[in-house]
Amino acid sequence: MEALATIENIKSVLDTVMDPEVPVLSVIDLGIVRDIVVAENQTEIIITPTYSGCPAMDVIRANIKMELLANGFTNIKITTVLSPAWTTDWMTEDGKKKLKAYGIAPPNPKQLVCHTDLFAAEEAIECPHCHSYHTHRVSEFGSTACKALYVCDTCREPFDYFKCH
Amino acid sequence: MKNHLVDYILHLADNALILGQRNAEWCGHGPVLEQDIAITNISLDLIGQSRNFYQYAAQIIGNESDEDKLAFLRNEREFRNCLLVELPKGDWAQTILRQFFFSAYQQLLFTELQKCNDKQIAAIATKSLKEVAYHLRWSSEWVIRLGDGTEESHQRIVDAIEALWRYTGELFISADYEIQNANAGIGTDAGLLKPQWEEKVKEIFAEATLPYPSKSYFQTGGKEGKHTEHLGYILAEMQYMQRVFPGSEW
Numbered sequence: 001m002e003a004l005a006t007i008e009n010i011k012s013v014l015d016t017v018m019d020p021e022v023p024v025l026s027v028i029d030l031g032i033v034r035d036i037v038v039a040e041n042q043t044e045i046i047i048t049p050t051y052s053g054c055p056a057m058d059v060i061r062a063n064i065k066m067e068l069l070a071n072g073f074t075n076i077k078i079t080t081v082l083s084p085a086w087t088t089d090w091m092t093e094d095g096k097k098k099l100k101a102y103g104i105a106p107p108n109p110k111q112l113v114c115h116t117d118l119f120a121a122e123e124a125i126e127c128p129h130c131h132s133y134h135t136h137r138v139s140e141f142g143s144t145a146c147k148a149l150y151v152c153d154t155c156r157e158p159f160d161y162f163k164c165h
Numbered sequence: 166m167k168n169h170l171v172d173y174i175l176h177l178a179d180n181a182l183i184l185g186q187r188n189a190e191w192c193g194h195g196p197v198l199e200q201d202i203a204i205t206n207i208s209l210d211l212i213g214q215s216r217n218f219y220q221y222a223a224q225i226i227g228n229e230s231d232e233d234k235l236a237f238l239r240n241e242r243e244f245r246n247c248l249l250v251e252l253p254k255g256d257w258a259q260t261i262l263r264q265f266f267f268s269a270y271q272q273l274l275f276t277e278l279q280k281c282n283d284k285q286i287a288a289i290a291t292k293s294l295k296e297v298a299y300h301l302r303w304s305s306e307w308v309i310r311l312g313d314g315t316e317e318s319h320q321r322i323v324d325a326i327e328a329l330w331r332y333t334g335e336l337f338i339s340a341d342y343e344i345q346n347a348n349a350g351i352g353t354d355a356g357l358l359k360p361q362w363e364e365k366v367k368e369i370f371a372e373a374t375l376p377y378p379s380k381s382y383f384q385t386g387g388k389e390g391k392h393t394e395h396l397g398y399i400l401a402e403m404q405y406m407q408r409v410f411p412g413s414e415w
Contacts, residue, residue, distance in 0.1 A: 052292055053213020082217065083288035085295060118306050118372075139199035140303050141206035149199060165295055 003072035005043045007036050013071045014045070020059045021144050022162075024102040027060060031090025034081065042075045043068075048086045050165070051145040088165045100128045105150065105161040125161050127152035137161075171222050172245060172342035173351065174286070175235065176388060178218030179246035182236060183396070184267060185211030186403055190254050200257075203303060207264065210296040217289045237407035241390075241397050245340075248387040249332040251396040258311055258321035262329055265304035269365045270336045271297050273358040282350035305369050312373025319374070326378060334383025337362070343388075 003009060014033055019025045027033050027047070035046040045064060049057045061078050068076050088107035096106035105128050124133040132154035139149040140163075147160040188208040195201025219232035249267060254260050275297060278290035311318040337359040339347070347353050370377050386392065406413060 049213075049292075051210060051213060052217055052289075052296060053209035053211070055209070081288075082292045083284070085288075085292040118302060118309065139203055140299060141199075141203040143202070145206055145209055149202075 002074060005038050005073055007038060010036050013067055017063050017067050019056060021056050024098045025095050029092050029095030042077055044077045044079055046079045046081055048081050050086050054145055099162060103128050105159060107162045107164045125150055128159055129157045130155040169342040169345040171225055173346045174218050174222040176245035178215045179244045180250055181211040182215035183246045184250040186399060187254050196257050207300050214293045221285050237404045241392055241400055245388055247335050248384055248393055251393060253395055256321060259325040259328060261304055261307040262322060262325040265308050266333055268297055268301040268304055269362055272301055273361055277353045281352060286351060308369050309373040312375040330378045331381050331384050335385045335387060338385055340388040
């Protein structure tokens with residue numbers, strides 16, 4: 001049965017479309033859905049990639065389409081825009097909580113930590129396991145483009161930090 | 166008809182694709198796991214940037230052109246990347262130094278392109294610049310670590326300077342299409358970026374206790390499609406599947 005395309009209805013479906021690399025975050029939590037345009041005969045979802053080379057984007061596009069079709073929405077168009085460039089500041093507070101519960105340290109607010117001084121230690125990143133701030137960065141680059149590798153000096157556990165961008 | 170805009174976009178795309186491909190050769194071979202992951206993350210960013218540029222070029226070319234055809238079905242002489250990015254990866258010092266030279270250049274160039282007249286190029290540049298900031302920080306730190314490290318690491322990066330320096334001049338010698346686009350408000354004469362680039366290199370080399378090369382003869386030609394022997398081999402490897410199984414998809 002065809003579903004009624006309203007922004008709210010579409011959004012509630014998008015809330016269930018997860019990032020394949022970080023499956024606790026929905027595309028809404030990530031802040032990559034920039035707009036939903038409902039017209040008479042077409043619904044356009046405008047998304048933006050996190051990083052230029054994020055390999056999850058193709059899968060995310062396909063999943064958005066499939067999930068909407070499965071929920072009875074037809075004539076879906078997905079448009080990718082690059083500008084304005086995505087920032088971790090667009091991640092929802094709810095998303096940050098989910099990330100932490102999943103064991104990934106959520107991004108600190110951008111103005112606190114995004115600087116390019118050499119060998120600069122980023123401001124305290126909280127360990128998602130034991131909540132200690134005694135942590136240090138092992139590598140700027142982690143298991144995916146959006147993460148950095150950290151180790152907790154208190155509980156000695158390694159963890160991923162969703163780096164500010 | 167020659168399309169200067171398309172030539173320029175392909176030049177930007179080819180630079181990113183070939184360097185991304187070269188860095189990817191470290192996948193599974195990095196000196197330590199974290200740095201193996203770092204250099205391949207940088208690869209991913211560069212290949213992503215190249216895709217954005219190729220998609221835009223394909224859109225202008227029309228005629229069923231697409232990003233895959235541009236990456237996999239053009240011949241060596243049609244590639245417009247700088248010679249610097251096509252050189253073999255060498256040892257870790259050479260890979261690091263090249264990344265540093267290139268990221269320092271890319272940061273200056275994309276800062277210019279951010280405010281250019283072409284909205285899509287400006288958008289790609291703005292997006293990429295955030296990634297380049299990480300690449301530049303990481304590679305600068307490594308140049309310092311190697312230069313100011315052990316006797317061997319110092320010697321290796323001195324050798325890398327010797328091997329790569331003559332390929333840096335080309336970055337700052339504009340091809341015809343760069344001048345044409347600069348006149349149209351897209352980008353700038355590459356020569357204008359050189360003083361700032363030299364300043365950055367001097368700053369990092371001083372910190373790394375490395376000698377700054379006094380002068381050199383510079384190799385050119387890549388931007389116009391005249392390449393070193395190395396490009397043919399990397400294209401052969403990269404394009405093999407599409408040449409043998411045309412149109413194949415994952």
